Amino acid sequence: MTMRRSTALLGFTALATVAAACGSDSSTTTGAGGGGSGGSNAAPVSDKCSSSGATFSAAQGVDVADSPTFMRIKTAGKVMVGVKADQPNLGYKDTDGKRCGFDIEMAQLVASKLGVDPAKIEYKEIPSANRETSIKAGEIDYYVGTYSINDKRKADVSFAGPYFIAGQDLLVRKSDTSITGKDTLKGKKVCSATGSTPIQRVRDEMLTEPANISEFKTYSECVSQLIDKQTDAVTTDDAILKGYAAQSPSQLKVVGQPFSVEKYGIGLAHDDTALRNKIDDILAASFTDGSWQKIYDGTLGKSGSPASPPPLERY
Amino acid sequence: MGEKPLSSVLYDTPGPRARLRNSVISVISGVLIMALIGYLVYRFEATGQFESRRWQQFRLPSIQRQLLTGLLATLKAAGLGAALALAFGIVLAAGRLSDHRALRWPATVTVELFRAVPLLIQIFVFYYVPLQYHHPLPKLWALVLGLTFYNGSVLAEIFRAGILSVAKGQSEAAYAIGMRKGPTTRLILMPQAVRAMLPTIVSQLVVLLKDTALGFIITYPELLYVGKQIGGRINFGFPFVPALMVVAAMYISTCGLLSITANGLERRTRRSHKTTATIVPTNVTGEVAGWPL
Amino acid sequence: MGDFLRVFSDNRNLFIDGFTTTVKLFVIAGFGCLIFGTLLAAMRVSPIPALRAFGAVYVNTIRNTPLTLVFAFLVFAVPKLEVNLGFFQKACIALTVYTSAFVCEVVRSGINTVDTGQGEAARAIGMTFSQVLVLIVLPQAFRPIVPPLMSVVNALLKNTTVAAGFSVTEAGSILAALSERSVKQTPTLLWITIGFLLLVLPLVAIQRALERRWGRSR
Numbered sequence: 001m002t003m004r005r006s007t008a009l010l011g012f013t014a015l016a017t018v019a020a021a022c023g024s025d026s027s028t029t030t031g032a033g034g035g036g037s038g039g040s041n042a043a044p045v046s047d048k049c050s051s052s053g054a055t056f057s058a059a060q061g062v063d064v065a066d067s068p069t070f071m072r073i074k075t076a077g078k079v080m081v082g083v084k085a086d087q088p089n090l091g092y093k094d095t096d097g098k099r100c101g102f103d104i105e106m107a108q109l110v111a112s113k114l115g116v117d118p119a120k121i122e123y124k125e126i127p128s129a130n131r132e133t134s135i136k137a138g139e140i141d142y143y144v145g146t147y148s149i150n151d152k153r154k155a156d157v158s159f160a161g162p163y164f165i166a167g168q169d170l171l172v173r174k175s176d177t178s179i180t181g182k183d184t185l186k187g188k189k190v191c192s193a194t195g196s197t198p199i200q201r202v203r204d205e206m207l208t209e210p211a212n213i214s215e216f217k218t219y220s221e222c223v224s225q226l227i228d229k230q231t232d233a234v235t236t237d238d239a240i241l242k243g244y245a246a247q248s249p250s251q252l253k254v255v256g257q258p259f260s261v262e263k264y265g266i267g268l269a270h271d272d273t274a275l276r277n278k279i280d281d282i283l284a285a286s287f288t289d290g291s292w293q294k295i296y297d298g299t300l301g302k303s304g305s306p307a308s309p310p311p312l313e314r315y
Numbered sequence: 316m317g318e319k320p321l322s323s324v325l326y327d328t329p330g331p332r333a334r335l336r337n338s339v340i341s342v343i344s345g346v347l348i349m350a351l352i353g354y355l356v357y358r359f360e361a362t363g364q365f366e367s368r369r370w371q372q373f374r375l376p377s378i379q380r381q382l383l384t385g386l387l388a389t390l391k392a393a394g395l396g397a398a399l400a401l402a403f404g405i406v407l408a409a410g411r412l413s414d415h416r417a418l419r420w421p422a423t424v425t426v427e428l429f430r431a432v433p434l435l436i437q438i439f440v441f442y443y444v445p446l447q448y449h450h451p452l453p454k455l456w457a458l459v460l461g462l463t464f465y466n467g468s469v470l471a472e473i474f475r476a477g478i479l480s481v482a483k484g485q486s487e488a489a490y491a492i493g494m495r496k497g498p499t500t501r502l503i504l505m506p507q508a509v510r511a512m513l514p515t516i517v518s519q520l521v522v523l524l525k526d527t528a529l530g531f532i533i534t535y536p537e538l539l540y541v542g543k544q545i546g547g548r549i550n551f552g553f554p555f556v557p558a559l560m561v562v563a564a565m566y567i568s569t570c571g572l573l574s575i576t577a578n579g580l581e582r583r584t585r586r587s588h589k590t591t592a593t594i595v596p597t598n599v600t601g602e603v604a605g606w607p608l
Numbered sequence: 609m610g611d612f613l614r615v616f617s618d619n620r621n622l623f624i625d626g627f628t629t630t631v632k633l634f635v636i637a638g639f640g641c642l643i644f645g646t647l648l649a650a651m652r653v654s655p656i657p658a659l660r661a662f663g664a665v666y667v668n669t670i671r672n673t674p675l676t677l678v679f680a681f682l683v684f685a686v687p688k689l690e691v692n693l694g695f696f697q698k699a700c701i702a703l704t705v706y707t708s709a710f711v712c713e714v715v716r717s718g719i720n721t722v723d724t725g726q727g728e729a730a731r732a733i734g735m736t737f738s739q740v741l742v743l744i745v746l747p748q749a750f751r752p753i754v755p756p757l758m759s760v761v762n763a764l765l766k767n768t769t770v771a772a773g774f775s776v777t778e779a780g781s782i783l784a785a786l787s788e789r790s791v792k793q794t795p796t797l798l799w800i801t802i803g804f805l806l807l808v809l810p811l812v813a814i815q816r817a818l819e820r821r822w823g824r825s826r
Contacts, residue, residue, distance in 0.1 A: 340656050
C-alpha cells in the first residue's frame with residue numbers, strides 16, 4: 001500500500017515537472033480554442049519592467065519639523081511605502097522582481113525629495129482593503145497606489161495631492177457589445193476589488209443586482225474572471241483598466257465614459273500635517289519642473305491618453 | 316493501512332467466475348476513468364493551457380526562486396506553529412488531566428473554545444485586532460499564533476487520549492509501589508503514550524502544514540500566494556492552471572512525505588512491544604475519534 | 609457595551625445574510641460529501657482493482673492538498689475549461705470534493721472494524737449481498753462511524769469560512785464588508801466568533817454525547 005502511494009506521489013510530481021518542461025518546448029497550439037488561448041507565441045513573452053527614464057537622487061539636508069513619520073524615516077534611514085504589484089503601468093512587479101509604473105515612480109520621487117535614496121525604499125504590497133489600517137498602524141510611512149481621496153477615508157488618514165485624476169470606468173471583453181456604459185450593467189456580472197471605491201459605488205448606485213457583484217483581493221484576479229466569462233465587466237479607475245487593456249488588446253477593451261472623478265492621493269498618517277504639507281510642496285514642484293510629465297509620459301501615458309498635472313488640493 | 320485481504324466482510328474470496336467478472340468490470344471502469352482524465356486533458360489543451368507562453372515563467376530562475384521562497388515561508392510558518400502548538404498542547408493536556416477542578420475547568424473551556432472557532436477567524440483576530448490598536452503583528456506571527464492555539468487544542472486532546480490509553484494496570488502498579496501522580500505520568504505513562512500517539516501527532520502536523528495556506532488571505536507570502544501571483548500575470552496569459560498545478564505538486568509532495576512518515580511510524584509502533592498503549596486512531600481530521608471521555 | 613451591541617443591530621442584515629450563507633454551504637456540501645464519500649468508500653472496498661486504485665489515488669491526493677488550493681483550482685483554473693458556475697456553487701463543489709475524501713476514510717475504517725467472520729457466517733446461511741450489508745454490516749459499522757463522522761462534519765462547518773477568500777459572502781467575509789462601512793474590526797470579529805460558537809458548540813455537544821454512548825470498547 002505504501003509502495004503504491006509513494007509511487008502515486010512521485011508520479012504526480014514527475015507529471016507536473018514533465019508538463020512544465022514539455023510546455024516550454026512545444027511551439028504548436030491546437031486550433032483557435034476558446035477564450036483562453038489568445039495572442040501569438042512567436043516571440044518569447046516577457047513582462048520586463050521599463051521605467052520612464054527619470055532618475056531620482058536623494059536630496060540633501062532635508063528636514064520636516066514636527067513630523068513623527070519623518071522622524072521615523074530619518075532614524076531608520078529608509079522609507080516604507082505601500083504599493084500595488086499587479087497594475088500594469090501603475091504599480092507592477094515583473095518576473096524579475098523589479099517594480100515600475102506611474103505610482104512607483106511617484107513614490108520614488110517623493111522619497112528622493114525627502115532625502116532617502118530610492119534604492120532604500122522598502123515596498124510593501126498592501127491590497128485595497130487594508131490601506132487605512134496599515135497606515136494607521138504605522139506599517140507603512142505612506143501609500144502610493146491608486147488611492148482615491150474621499151471624505152470617508154479622510155477620517156482615518158490624510159492625503160497629499162491629488163497627483164492624478166482618473167475616473168471609474170468599465171473593462172469588458174472585446175467581443176462584448178452589450179455593455180456600453182454604466183447604465184447598461186443591469187443583469188450583468190460586475191467584479192472589482194474588495195474595499196475599493198468603485199465597488200462601493202456599484203453597490204450604492206445599484207448599478208447591478210447584489211447577487212451579480214463579485215469581489216476579489218486584486219484586480220488581476222477580476223480580469224482573469226472576465227476573460228474566462230465568469231464575470232461580464234471589471235470596474236475600477238480607467239487608468240488601471242487601460243493598463244490591462246494595453247496588455248491584451250485582442251481580448252479586452254475599455255468602454256463608456258468615466259462616470260466618476262477619482263483623485264489619486266498619497267495616503268499618510270492622519271495627524272501628520274507637516275509631512276503632508278511637505279509632500280504637497282514636492283508634488284507642486286514636480287508639476288512645474290517637468291518631472292511629473294516625464295514620469296507620466298513614460299509610464300501611464302503609454303497605455304492611456306495624454307494628460308497634464310491636476311490642481312493640488314491642500315487642506 | 317496494511318495490505319487488504321481480498322476477502323472482506325462484504326464478499327468472499329472471488330472464485331474463477333467472479334475473478335473474470337471483476338477483471339471485466341475493472342477494465343471497463345479503468346477505460347472510463349482514463350477517458351474522463353483524457354477528456355480533461357483535452358479540454359485543457361484546447362483552451363491553450365499547455366501553450367508554451369503559459370509555462371514560460373517557470374523557466375525563469377527568478378520565478379523558481381520565488382516558488383522556493385514561498386515554500387520556505389510555508390515551512391517556516393508550519394515549523395514555528397508546530398513547535399508552539401506542541402508546547403501549548405502539553406500545557407493544556409496537563410490541565411485537562413489534572414485532579415484539581417480549578418485547573419481542569421479553565422483548560423477544558425480553553426480547549427473547547429479554540430476548537431469551536433474556525434481557524435481563519437482566529438487568524439483574523441490575531442492580525443486585525445492588533446492592527447486596530449496600532450501595534451501590528453507581523454503577518455507571520457498572526458498566522459503562527461492562529462495555528463498554535465487551534466492545533467494546540469487539538470493536540471491537547473490527542474495527548475490526553477494517549478495518556479488515558481495506556482493500560483490501566485500500569486498506573487495502578489505505579490501507585491501501588493507508592494509513586495505519586497506527577498512521577499507516574501512522567502516516568503511510566505508518558506513514554507508509552509508518546510509511542511502510541513506519534514502517528515496521530517504527525518497527522519495533525521500535516522493538517523497544520525496544509526492550514527498555512529490560509530495565510531494568503533492575510534497576504535502572507537506563502538506558497539499559494541506566490542502561485543496566485545504567478546498565475547495573475549496577464550502577459551503570460553493568466554497561467555493559473557500551470558501555476559496551481561505546480562503549487563499543488565509541491566504541496567502534495569511535502570505533505571505526502573509527512574503522511575508516509577506517519578504511516579511508517581504507525582506500523583512500527585504496532586509491532587513494538589515497548590508500549591501497552593493502544594494506538595490512538597489516526598483520525599483523518601486530526602480530531603481524536605471514538606474515545607470515551 | 610452599547611457600541612458593541614450597536615455593531616450588531618446596525619448591521620443585522622449583513623450578519624444574518626452571512627451566516628445564512630454559511631449554513632447553506634454547510635448543508636449542501638454536507639449532503640454532497642456524505643453521498644460522494646460513501647461512494648468513494650464503496651469503491652475502495654470493492655473487489656474491482658481499477659475502482660480501488662482510483663479511490664486510493666483520489667483520497668490520498670486530496671488528503672495531502674490544502675482546502676484553499678482546491679478552492680483556488682475551482683475558482684481560477686476550472687473556468688479556463690469554459691465551465692460556467694456561480695461562486696456559491698464552486699464553493700459547494702470545493703467543500704464537497706475535499707470533505708468526501710475524509711468521509712470515505714471514516715466509512716471505510718468503520719466497515720473494516722466489522723469482523724470478516726460476520727460476513728462469512730451471514731453468507732453461509734444464504735443471505736444475499738444486500739441483506740448482508742443492511743442487516744449485518746451497517747448496524748455494526750454504524751457505531752464506530754458516527755462519532756468521527758460528526759467530527760468531519762464539524763470540521764466542514766468550520767471550513768466554510770475559507771470561501772470568504774474566494775468571493776463568497778458568508779460569515780468570514782462579514783469582516784471585509786463591515787470595514788468598508790468603517791466599523792471597527794474587534795467588535796465585528798467578536799460577533800462572528802459568537803455566531804460560530806452558537807453553530808459549532810451544539811454539534812460538538814452531540815458528538816461528545818455520541819462518543820460517550822458508543823465509545824469503542826477495548
